[in-house]
Amino acid sequence: MMHGLVGILFLFNAIGAYHEPHPSYAMSGFFLVLGLVSVALPFVLRRFRNFTQVNTMARVFQAFACFSGSLYFLSHSKPDIAVLLLAVGIGVAYVGYAEHKIMQPAFAKLDMTGITLPTTFSEKLFPWTDLQNAVVRNDLFTVDFKNNKILQLEILDDLPATERDTINEYCQGRL
Structure with a gap:
């Protein structure tokens, strides 16, 4: 579910990057592709044999995209979106680390x-x-x-x- 929510955020970022006086088509396309992949990921994630590795790498990539998107929107004079993406990036990184630790085998x-x-x-x-x-x-x-x-x-x-x-x-x- 979290992948889908982050994917929807990336789709909104694609709209925000496109609706500028001088839109960046590369950044808009990047957010569009990443948003669609993130929304589709929960539906295909269980098909992977190495579920934990794919899930962890998806979280790392989503956190990196949030941090880089934060820098992009900050450089385009949109600090409110930049702060939101920074907070979401920290949250996604935290959730990714917690999921990675939870998925590890436990030994008593x-x-x-x-x-x-x-x-x-x-x-x-x-x-x-x-x-x-x-x-x-x-x-x-x-x-x-x-x-x-x-x-x-x-x-x-x-x-x-x-x-x-x-x-x-x-x-x-x-x-």
Whole structure:
């Protein structure tokens, strides 16, 4: 959905670049093509095998286009549009970075201090003293907290029964 909204913004930029006393046909065409591609991208994005890489590169290109469009409109005495594009470029870059971090594979780390799980921008440590139970069962890693909250993470790799039992024994030994 975000690609479509940025695409609509680029289409409006194409109109704005075209409706000048001396229009820049190259910049208007650039925004027109980029807007149409951005609007169409959500409909074809799932067909790509490497979804995360295509999505990340689209965000990088959209952020770059917003920043360069900001400079273009600033040089043509339209500071309000330039500031808007700068803010949108920062927002698109932030969303792109957050999506890139979210799409990365997550690994839980079990050690002497507790269970460390990745978050969007850092890692969070859940000490063993805060946990009531931690178990691997049916391709789910379930963490039960003492405050009656439960966290379940899907295990994407096939764990052999011996490794699953080893993890469960380790968790029970720490609790």
